[in-house]
Amino acid sequence: MPLLPLTHLLCPIDQSELQQDGNTWRCQNNHCFDIAKQGHVNLLPVQNKKSLDPGDSKEMIAARRDFLNSGAYQPLAQALASTIETLAQGNHQLAILDAGCGEGYYLNSVCESLLAQDIALTATGLDISKWAVRSCKIRNPQLNGLVASNRQIPLPDQSQDILLCTFGFPVYSEFKRVLKPGGHIVMADPGPEHLIELRSAIYETVRRNPPTDVSAALDANWQLSHSQAVQFTTEPLTAAQFEQLLVMTPHLYRASREGRDRVAKLQDIAVTGDVLIRVISHLGN
Numbered sequence: 383m384p385l386l387p388l389t390h391l392l393c394p395i396d397q398s399e400l401q402q403d404g405n406t407w408r409c410q411n412n413h414c415f416d417i418a419k420q421g422h423v424n425l426l427p428v429q430n431k432k433s434l435d436p437g438d439s440k441e442m443i444a445a446r447r448d449f450l451n452s453g454a455y456q457p458l459a460q461a462l463a464s465t466i467e468t469l470a471q472g473n474h475q476l477a478i479l480d481a482g483c484g485e486g487y488y489l490n491s492v493c494e495s496l497l498a499q500d501i502a503l504t505a506t507g508l509d510i511s512k513w514a515v516r517s518c519k520i521r522n523p524q525l526n527g528l529v530a531s532n533r534q535i536p537l538p539d540q541s542q543d544i545l546l547c548t549f550g551f552p553v554y555s556e557f558k559r560v561l562k563p564g565g566h567i568v569m570a571d572p573g574p575e576h577l578i579e580l581r582s583a584i585y586e587t588v589r590r591n592p593p594t595d596v597s598a599a600l601d602a603n604w605q606l607s608h609s610q611a612v613q614f615t616t617e618p619l620t621a622a623q624f625e626q627l628l629v630m631t632p633h634l635y636r637a638s639r640e641g642r643d644r645v646a647k648l649q650d651i652a653v654t655g656d657v658l659i660r661v662i663s664h665l666g667n
């Protein structure tokens with residue numbers, strides 16, 4: 383079964399419906415957004431950009447793509463796919479949004495498993511980085527790609543069944559707005575032991591922080607319905623993979639020069655993955 387194209391988008395400037403007109407999406411007030419050569423749409427208005435090239439850079443996205451393509455995080459991709467497969471049970475069609483999709487590795491893997499269940503799927507990757515969305519479209523041209531912010535998701539109210547937020551920046555009010563009654567937010571966040579080998583090389587003192595608190599997302603209608611720690615050990619990583627790992631994580635900016643030098647000497651060491659998957663579900667129907 384093929385992936386389906388998006389049919390409804392909102393103008394990021396006035397929130398009116400956009401209509402597709404050839405290679406452009408246009409609203410009633412004549413705000414226009416061109417479809418890129420790779421097929422994604424940039425819906426980040428210039429006035430909402432904090433920098434000319436917001437989000438992950440071309441180099442960060444390439445590092446992430448190469449690292450993930452090696453299969454090092456496959457246990458996490460599998461766990462996410464099986465969590466979402468369970469949520470999707472009984473559905474014949476489904477709209478899924480990856481809010482902060484990066485270069486699309488997790489979304490694509492989730493889609494592969496859902497398509498094998500014979501579900502008609504509209505899958506959308508959204509990221510503030512144009513390089514991320516472009517890379518996501520190259521990974522799988524059938525995924526819908528939106529350059530936009532989680533603070534203002536250009537999709538209609540109650541249009542999505544499942545929203546994935548992997549190592550991302552959740553904006554729960556927006557997430558809840560775009561989800562249908564009975565919808566689910568699937569979060570993946572680092573646990574205390576995540577990449578402990580990398581962090582031990584970078585920092586003098588390593589903090590084992592608990593995963594981010596999701597209690598701000600919970601209320602009478604939205605409850606934590608599933609929580610699962612995914613723990614795994616990668617194959618021994620090459621020096622190039624340690625470099626990719628450093629570039630794709632926030633540690634690149636936090637590391638001192640000495641810390642980065644220590645990472646540059648790492649190789650043939652396996653690293654620990656420790657990720658908490660949580661599902662926050664809407665109780666209504």
Ligand SMILES: [Zn+2]
Nearest residue numbers: 393396409413
């Ligand atoms: Zn408009």
